[in-house]
Amino acid sequence: MTAATTAAFYFPNLSCSSKESTFIKNLAQPDKLQHICDAQTIHEIGEAYQHQVKQESNQTTLVQLLRDNGNKSLDESAENAAVVAFLDERVRQDFKTNNTIVVDGWVLSVTEARQCALFSLTEK
């Protein structure tokens, strides 16, 4: 576990800093889906994912899974553009490697499904 992910793991959700709060919100924005469906739909996908993958149904786990791709871990100080680029690449890789999941009828990359789940948690 990297220092960054360790830090994320131990930050309590309700008392995170403004910087971390922004970081989490940036992680919770599925770039492609935002262009083709509304916030309500993304929220519903997120809730369905939480129901479907119960072990990931919390903010801490989702943040950890989204920021860390195994080789690199995003720092919470990362700019939004860097977060988007990082996650877009992960989404591309997911589709390339068939790391996909059907959630609420949508055929999605696992990464963007997790983003939806995080969105539904942060937008509660």
Next chain:
Amino acid sequence: MHIDARKMDNDSMIQGDICIIGAGAAGISMALDWMHNAYKVILLEGGGLEYDERIQELYDGKTTGQHYYPLQSARLHYFGGTTGHWAGFCSTFDAIDFKKRDWVPHSGWPIQRSDLDSFYARAHEILELGPYQYDVDYWQKQDPSLISLPVDKSIVWNKVWQFSPPTRFGTKYRDTIINAANIHLYTYANVTDITLQENGNAVKEVTVKNYAGKMHRVKAKIFVLACCSIQNARILLASNKQFPAGVGNQNDLVGRFFMEHLEIKSGELRLEKPFPMKLYDYHFGTKMRAELAISEEQQREHKILNGTLSLTPMTVAKKVVPMIDIWSSKDPRKNSDNLTRDFSTADKEYDPAKDDHGIYELFTRIEQAPNPNSRISLDNDLDALGMTKAMLHWELTPFEKRSIRKIHELLGQQIGKSGIGRVKMMDYLKDENDFSWPDFTGGGWHHMGTTRMSDDPKQGVVNAHCQVHSIDNLFVAGASCYVTAAAPNPTLTLVALTLRLSDYIRGRMRRV
């Protein structure tokens, strides 16, 4: 030559070399192929040259199982048959459709796709189709604006459909048939019984009846049953005075394995940016289009049935009433008018500049898995000519639904990979453990498989030459011989298969 069987003396004897029973797409295609030769061809049509309500009532029958269209209106019963209102959709079967697939029980034809090639080309002429070309590259060379979605064709490929005008056999070929000296068309000649020779190995004669109270007999060297899948089975089963199980039914196969194409809205494609979709468009007058199909390798890997997805702008699709709701009357003309009005209204109102929001309905067309319990049998009721009515039990399985779901998943992965959008399947497909079907589930009015083909009499009613096993001079033409249904509409293949049968019979007659 045309003879109205109602006007003949009762108990007349009609004789010829070959007797074709049924004047629909199969029967007329065969008759056209036998014109201007030395053989006397008897072409029997139960109806007249025009629609007749009382004749149409002879197709009435009950249905059980999966909700289906009224049998009375699911086929047309007059010269030209159901081509009187077909939409003209044509495509060839794929090589995999003929193969034994270990994940599809009862699959595997005794012929291969290549056996039909030359006959497909000939069928194109009869159906007034364009060039015998089903490779999308060919069409894209003719029209570079036909652009493929960016999918990996080793997984999802563009399967081409061509559209017949549509050819209405009843009007297109009426004069040709009537003016052919050696073709003797008898209308109002409903075959109600087949009589075999005493040894049961050959047809001796068939009995025809009509509303005028006339009954005639027909003798020929060769008989070809070409009445559509329901009626072919019905005639064989109802001809039970010599053999209680009926003709050709010693292994209890006649009527079984009834297949339809599931044709059902199933999902949506959402694009991030506009994409030129001309390749996938269908409007009245379209000559060709592509549907998205799954490669043989992927079907094999995921153990799924063969099916395709067509794309319709959601603004148009939303205005179209499900076929199972629109086709609810016993009067086929009323249903057909409603259907045409519904489609043409939606089509005319569509303005690509205004209505194309990058959202497309995905509509599945998929083969039904061969299922012995999905079947035509005889009811206890009799029709007005005293013939036992047919009854349909249409039975689907979880296999079809699992396949539809997987097809969407595979397309969704490809669309996601290309980065142009996402695929969403409809609510009824969300739960992979739910095998129920929604109310709008319908078929394509494509009846197939009730006299399936096999070299083994215990597995099929007819052999690879469409000859009824153990009955030397009885053949079956049409989609009832299909072993599996493939994804495409059946007409092109049934005409091709009929022409193949025609060649075989011609060769056999020459040898005699």
